[in-house]
Amino acid sequence: MATGILPMEIAVYAVPVVTLILGLLIGYLAQRSGYCSIGGFRDFALFRHTRLLSGYLTLILASFAGYLLFWFLVPSSMEHFFWAFTSDLFVPIPGAPAGLSPAAYLLFSAVPGFLIGLIAVLLGGCPIRLTVMASEGSLKAAWFFIGMCVGSILFAALVSGWVVALMKTLGFGA
Amino acid sequence: MPTSNQTRKYLSVLARHPAFLGALIGILAAFSQALLISAGGPEAYGFCVACHTRDLVNGMTNLIADTTLSLAAISKNAILPVMSVTGVLIGAYLAARVNGEHKIRRSDPKTHVIYFLCGILVLNLAMIFGGCPYRAALRTGYGDITALLFIATMAIGVVLGTLVLLKREENKEDN
Numbered sequence: 125m126a127t128g129i130l131p132m133e134i135a136v137y138a139v140p141v142v143t144l145i146l147g148l149l150i151g152y153l154a155q156r157s158g159y160c161s162i163g164g165f166r167d168f169a170l171f172r173h174t175r176l177l178s179g180y181l182t183l184i185l186a187s188f189a190g191y192l193l194f195w196f197l198v199p200s201s202m203e204h205f206f207w208a209f210t211s212d213l214f215v216p217i218p219g220a221p222a223g224l225s226p227a228a229y230l231l232f233s234a235v236p237g238f239l240i241g242l243i244a245v246l247l248g249g250c251p252i253r254l255t256v257m258a259s260e261g262s263l264k265a266a267w268f269f270i271g272m273c274v275g276s277i278l279f280a281a282l283v284s285g286w287v288v289a290l291m292k293t294l295g296f297g298a
Numbered sequence: 299m300p301t302s303n304q305t306r307k308y309l310s311v312l313a314r315h316p317a318f319l320g321a322l323i324g325i326l327a328a329f330s331q332a333l334l335i336s337a338g339g340p341e342a343y344g345f346c347v348a349c350h351t352r353d354l355v356n357g358m359t360n361l362i363a364d365t366t367l368s369l370a371a372i373s374k375n376a377i378l379p380v381m382s383v384t385g386v387l388i389g390a391y392l393a394a395r396v397n398g399e400h401k402i403r404r405s406d407p408k409t410h411v412i413y414f415l416c417g418i419l420v421l422n423l424a425m426i427f428g429g430c431p432y433r434a435a436l437r438t439g440y441g442d443i444t445a446l447l448f449i450a451t452m453a454i455g456v457v458l459g460t461l462v463l464l465k466r467e468e469n470k471e472d473n
Contacts, residue, residue, distance in 0.1 A: 126335045126336070126339065126341070127335065127336045128331070128332055128333050128334055128335035128336045128337075129332055129333050130333055130334065130336055130337075131336055132336040132337060132375075135333070135334050135335075135336040135337035135376070136337050136375055136376045136377055137376070137377055138333070138334060138337075139334055139337050139372060139373070139376035139377075139378070139379075139380060140376060140377065140378035140379070140380065140381045141381075142330055142333060142334060143330065143350070143380040143381045143382040143385065144381035144382070144384060144385045145385065146326055146330060146344075146345065146382055146385060147350075147381060147382035147383060147384060147385020147386045147387075147388075147389060148385040148386075148388060148389040148392075149322070149326070149385075149389065150319070150322070150323055150326075150345065150382070150385070150386055150389065151385055151386035151387065151388065151389025151390040151391075151392075151393070152389035152390065152392060152393045153313060153318070153319045153322065153389075153393075154319060154386065154389075154390060155389070155390040155393035155394055155399075156313060156314045156393055156397070157313075157314050157315060157316045157318070157319050158316070159316045159319050159320075160316075161431040161432065161435070162431065162452075162456055164316075165452070165453050165456040165457070166456050166459070166460050169456065169457045169460045170460050170463075170464075175315075175316060176316050178315075178316060178317040178320070179315075179316025179317050179319060179320040180316075180320060180431070180435065181320070182316075182317040182320030182321050182324070183320035183321070183323055183324050183432070183435045183436075183439075184324075184435045184438050184439050184449075185324070185439070186320060186321040186322075186323070186324025186325055186439075187323075187324035187325075187327055187328060187342075187344075187435060187436045187438075187439030187440070188324075188438075188439035188440075189324065189325070189439075190324050190325040190326075190327065190328025190329065190439070191328045191331075191342075191439055191440050193325075193328065194328045194329065194331070194332040197332065198332045201331060201332040201333075201335045202331070202332070202341070203341065204341055204440075205341075205440060205441065206440070206441035207341075207342075207437075207440050207441035207442045208441040208442070208443055209441065210441075213443055214443060214444060215444075216428060216437070216442055216444040216445070217340060217341055217342050217428070217437050217440060217442045217445070218339065218340040218341075218428070219340055219343070219349065219370075219427075219428025219429055219433070220425075220426060220427060220428035221426070229444055230444060230447065232426050232427050232428070232444075233427055233444040233445065233447040233448040233451070234447055234448070234451045235426075235451075236423040236424065236426050236427040236448070237427065237434070237447065237448035237449065237450070237451035237452040237455065238451040238452065238454060238455040239423050239455065240420055240423050240424060240427075240430075240431070240452060240455065241451065241452035241453065241454065241455025241456040241458075241459065242455035242456070242458055242459045243416055243419065243420055243423075243455075243459075244420065244456075244459075245455070245456045245459030245460060245463070246459050246462065246463070247413065247416055250347075250430070250431050251347040251348055251351075251420065251424070251430045251431070251432075252347045252386065252430075252432065255347060255383065255386055255387060255390070256386065256390040258387070259386075259387050259388075259389075259390035259391040259394060259400075260390065260391075260394040260399060260400055260401070260403075261394070261400050261401045261402040261403055262403045263402065263403060263404050263405060263410065264403075264405045264409050264410055264413040265413065267410045267411075267413040267414040267417065268413040268414065268416060268417040268420075269351075269387075269417060270414060270417065271413065271414040271415060271416060271417015271418045271419075271420075271421070272348065272351050272417045272418070272420065272421040273351065273355045273417075274414075274417070274418055275417060275418035275419070275420075275421030275422050275425075276351060276352040276355040276356055276367075276421060276425075277355060277356065277359060277367060278418060278422065279352070279421065279422050279425045280352070280356050280367040280368045280369070281367060283422050283425075284368070284425065287426055
């Protein structure tokens with residue numbers, strides 16, 4: 125079990141507070157900069173603009189730098205850094221439905237990635253851009269956010285079970 | 299020496315550049331993991347629009363309606379689920395209000411229905427992968443090869459989508 129700077133008893137109270145402050149800061153700056161991951165690739169493909177793309181690429185580099193920094197400072201909080209060296213190469217960090225073979229997780233990366241890119245560019249933004257647009261007063265973006273909320277419950281109650289059952293029938297069980 | 303006015307101008311330009319926010323999210327996500335990981339995993343979970351929305355909705359539903367919808371350990375163990383999406387909504391609203399950019403924009407009902415359904419679809423796709431484009435970036439930074447694959451196919455999807463957009467524009471001009 126990984127341990128961070130705060131002990132468990134305090135961390136359980138700190139989680140909503142710290143993440144709320146983080147979100148406020150990110151939301152404020154995202155509105156000011158028009159931050160968008162999908163938009164970065166789109167603007168580069170259409171006009172060779174790199175402004176938004178630089179934001180997303182910086183995020184990847186900065187997260188590596190940040191994890192590296194805190195891996196030095198608080199090693200116990202970064203148990204499996206650098207993931208590719210501490211576990212099997214194609215095993216993902218937990219988050220997707222568990223209990224399937226490595227090949228299934230490659231599919232789970234490739235197919236949703238492609239579809240999210242395609243859908244989001246047609247909608248005009250990635251999830252964070254649409255969330256920010258909802259706050260700016262765009263009603264269609266607000267409906268997108270409500271869809272995400274409904275989707276959360278649907279996924280937990282039904283879809284995750286279907287996906288795991290389907291993958292196991294197709295022979296992708298662990 | 300730059301005057302305080304100049305400094306302020308530089309700072310405001312910096313704050314409005316996406317690269318600044320990208321760097322900030324990356325560092326803060328690592329910091330929040332270092333700070334909070336005792337409450338529970340997973341790793342590389344500092345910021346994610348899709349997962350944190352899932353945690354917020356399912357966590358609050360579990361608290362209110364006494365259900366057992368699945369969510370990340372960190373949100374299950376904490377007194378309340380992660381609140382970053384609430385923060386993003388409020389922060390962006392304040393930014394839009396302060397700078398006079400808040401304006402209700404209506405679309406036709408059909409567009410609203412399409413965006414609602416796409417919201418459901420995108421969230422489910424993101425949950426199958428285990429993150430939105432932002433957590434994919436964090437996971438890549440943490441050393442997860444599969445997340446890099448997600449970003450690569452996402453870029454292909456976006457390029458294909460822009461071709462569709464261009465085609466649509468051409469058709470509009472022809473009419």
